[in-house]
C-alpha cells in the first residue's frame with residue numbers, strides 16, 4: 001500500500017527521500033508526544049504547572065494533541081487500514097500543517113517559559129525532547145511529496161511553500177446510512193462545543209494563545225484533508241438536524257461553564273452574533289452597506305430600558321418582558337423605516353456614508369436628551385442604569401439556579417434567554433433568505449438595474465430588508481439592556497472597544513462570510529473571544545483589528561465560511577461538462593483500501 | 597420569410613410608442629420615434645452603432661424617462677418605472693448580459709417569476725400554507741422554461757459559469773418567466789457563432805408561436821431579415837424607414853447609412869468591431885468576477 005507514494009503529484013518542498021521523510025515525521029511526532037509526559041520546567045511559577053512527570057498539563061496538552069493528530073494523519077497517509085477516511089482530500093499537506101502547528105505551539109510554550117522565568121536555563125529536559133521532536137517532525141514533513149502539482153508560475157520559495165500546503169478537493173463521499181451521517185454531525189458538534197468551551201475556559205493568556213495556534217493549524221489541516229468539506233456536505237444534506245444539533249450544543253454550553261465571567265462571555269457572544277446575523281440580512285443578502293447598524297441595537301436597548309421599571313428611567317413604567325420586547329423591536333422597526341426611507345434612494349458609497357451619519361446622530365441625540373440640552377429622556381451620557389433583572393413566573397434571572405445538578409448563574413440564565421432570540425433570528429434569516437423575497441434581495445445585490453427590469457420594486461424590497469434588519473437588532477437590544485444592567489450612548493458608536501459596535505458587526509459579517517448563516521456567528525465568536533481573552537492587547541485592539549482585516553481580505557476575501565458558491569463547485573464536479581478533478585495518489589489508495 | 601406574416605396583419609397592437617424622444621443634455625439620442633408592434637409579430641430594429649436603439653429600449657422599459665412621447669402597452673399608457681413595465685407585461689434582455697452572476701441558473705429564472713407571484717415576507721417566515729405550494733409552482737414553471745430553452749441540465753450551475761451563448765439564452769428564459777406579452781431582445785446573438793445564431797432564431801420563432809410578440813435589435817442582417825415580419829431602421833436617433841424586410845433591405849438610404857456598399861450577409865468592419873468590443877467587455881467582466889472570488893485558487 002505504501003509503494004504508490006513514490007508517484008507523487010507534486011514535488012516536495014525540501015529534497016528529502018519520501019520514505020525517510022515519512023519515517024522522520026512519525027518519529028519526530030512520537031518523540032514530541034513522549035516529551036509531553038516529562039517535566040518541562042522546574043517551578044510551578046509558570047502557569048499550568050508543567051513540572052509534573054507522568055501526565056501532561058496545561059500547554060503540554062496542546063502539544064500532545066498536535067503531535068497525536070500529526071501521527072494519526074501520517075499513518076493515514078501510510079495507508080494504515082481504518083485510517084484512510086481521515087484524509088480523503090490532501091494527505092501530506094495536512095500532516096505538514098499539523099507538524100508546523102505542533103512546532104508552533106511547542107516553540108511558543110518554550111519561548112513563553114524562557115521569557116516568563118528569565119532564560120532558557122529554566123527548561124527541563126522534557127521541554128527539549130518535545131521541542132526537538134516537533135522540529136524534526138516539521139522539517140521532515142516538509143520533505144513529504146506535495147499533494148498538488150506545482151504550476152509553472154510558482155518559482156519563489158514562498159510560493160513553493162504555499163503550494164506545498166495546498167491540496168486538491170476531496171471527491172464526493174459515498175453515501176452512508178442516514179443514521180451514521182447524523183451521528184457524524186452530532187459528534188462534530190460535540191467536538192465543536194468541547195473545543196469552544198475549552199477555549200473560553202482557558203484561564204491564562206499563554207494557554208489561550210497556544211489554543212489559538214493549535215486550533216488554527218488543526219482546522220486548516222482538517223480542511224486540507226477534505227474532512228471539513230465532507231462535513232459541510234453532510235450538514236447541507238441534513239440541514240434541520242444540523243440546526244437542531246447546533247441548538248443542543250449551544251444549550252449545553254452554560255452547563256460546561258462554572259465561572260460566571262465565562263458564561264457572560266458566552267452571553268455577549270450570542271448577542272453580538274445575533275446582531276451580526278441581523279446585519280447579514282441587510283449587507284449579505286440585500287447588499288446594502290449599513291455603517292450605522294448598531295443604532296438599531298441601541299434603540300431596542302433604550303426602549304427596553306425605559307420600560308424596564310428602572311428607577312432611573314424617565315418613563316418609570318414596568319412592562320412585562322414580552323411587552324418590552326415588542327416595544328424594543330417596534331421602536332427599532334419604526335426607526336429603520338424612518339432612516340431607510342430617505343437613505344435607500346442612494347446607492348453604494350453614498351448609502352454607507354449616510355447610514356454612518358445616522359448612526360452617529362442616534363448616539364448624539366441620546367447623549368443630549370438629558371434635560372439640559374434637550375428633553376429629559378435618556379439621562380444623557382449617564383445612560384439608564386440599574387435595569388432590574390427579569391423575572392418569569394418566579395424564575396429570577398439574577399439568581400443562581402440549580403438545574404440537573406449544575407449551577408446556572410445570572411449570565412447563564414441570560415445566555416439561555418438570548419439563545420431563544422438567536423434561534424428566532426436564525427429562523428428568520430433562513431426562511432426569508434430562501435423565499436421569493438430573499439431571492440429578490442440577492443438579485444438587487446447582484447444587479448439592481450436588472451432586478452428592477454425583472455419586475456422587482458427595488459426600493460420597497462430594500463426598505464423591507466432594512467426594516468427587518470433593524471427589528472432583529474432591536475430584539476437583541478432588549479436582552480442586551482438586561483444583561484448589561486445599564487445602557488449608555490457610548491455602547492453604540494461606530495467603532496469602540498467593546499464589540500457590538502458598527503465596525504465590529506460589519507467585520508464579523510465579512511470575516512465570517514457574507515450571506516451565510518453560520519458565518520456571522522463564527523465571526524462574532526472570534527471577534528469577541530480573542531480581545532476578551534487577550535487583555536494585554538487592549539490598547540492596540542483597533543490597530544490589530546485593522547491588520548487582521550487587511551490580512552483576511554488579502555488571503556481569504558470571501559470570509560471563513562464560504563457561501564453556497566463553494567458547495568456549488570463541488571456539485572458541478574458531478575456534471576459531465578466539468579472535467580474530473582485529478583485524483584491524487586492518496587485517493588486512489590483510499591479506493592483500493594475500500595475495495596480490499 | 598415566414599408564413600405568419602399574413603395572419604398578423606389584422607392582429608391587435610401590443611406596443612405603441614408615440615413620439616418618443618430622449619435627450620441627454622445637448623445630445624438627442626432618440627428623436628420622435630413612433631413604433632408599433634402587433635400581437636404575434638416579430639419586429640426588428642436595426643441601425644448603425646450609436647443610433648439610439650438601446651436608448652429606445654430603455655425608454656420603452658422605463659429605465660429612462662423619455663423627454664417626450666409616451667409608450668402604451670395593449671392600450672394603457674405605461675408609467676416610466678421598470679418594475680411596473682414588467683408587471684404590465686413587457687420583458688427584456690440586455691445588450692451587455694446582466695444576469696445575477698452569483699445565483700444559480702434556476703434562481704435567475706425564479707427571480708423572473710417575481711411579478712407573477714405574491715408570497716410576501718410573512719408568508720415566508722411563517723411558512724403559511726400557500727407558501728410551499730407557490731414556491732413549488734414557481735419552480736416547476738422555471739424548470740419548464742429551462743427545458744424550453746435547453747438549459748434544464750444546468751439548473752444548479754452558477755450563472756457566471758455558463759458559456760457566453762448559454763448566458764444569452766438564460767437571459768431570455770429569465771425574461772420569459774414574467775409571462776410577458778412582448779419580449780424585447782437587445783442583440784440576442786452578439787458573440788454567438790453561426791450555429792448558435794441559428795438555434796436562437798428557432799428559439800425566437802418558438803417564442804412567437806407561444807403568442808408573445810418580439811421586438812429585436814440585431815446587427816446580424818441575415819438573422820434579422822430571416823426572422824422579422826417588419827423591420828425599422830434607426831439612424832442617428834431618427835426612424836429612417838420601416839417596412840417589410842425586402843423594402844428595408846433594398847432602401848438605398850439604409851444601405852448608405854448603415855450597411856455600407858458590400859452587403860452579402862458578411863458583417864462589415866463596424867459590426868465586427870462592435871462584436872469584438874462586446875466580447876472584450878464580457879471578458880473584462882469575467883476577469884473582474886474572477887478576482888473577487890479567489891477562493892478556488894486559495895483552496896487548491
Ligand SMILES: Nc1ncnc2c1ncn2[C@@H]1O[C@H](COP(=O)(O)OP(=O)(O)OP(=O)(O)O)[C@@H](O)[C@H]1O
Nearest residue numbers: 620623625643644645646647648649650651652691
Ligand atoms: N445615459 C446616457 N447618457 C448620455 N448619453 C448616452 C446615454 N446612453 C446613451 N447615450 C448616447 O446615446 C447614443 C445612442 O446610444 P445607444 O446605446 O442607444 O446606441 P445603440 O444604437 O444601442 O448602439 P449599439 O449598436 O452600439 O448598441 C450614443 O451616442 C450614446 O453615447
Ligand SMILES: [Mg+2]
Nearest residue numbers: 649650651691
Ligand atoms: Mg445598443
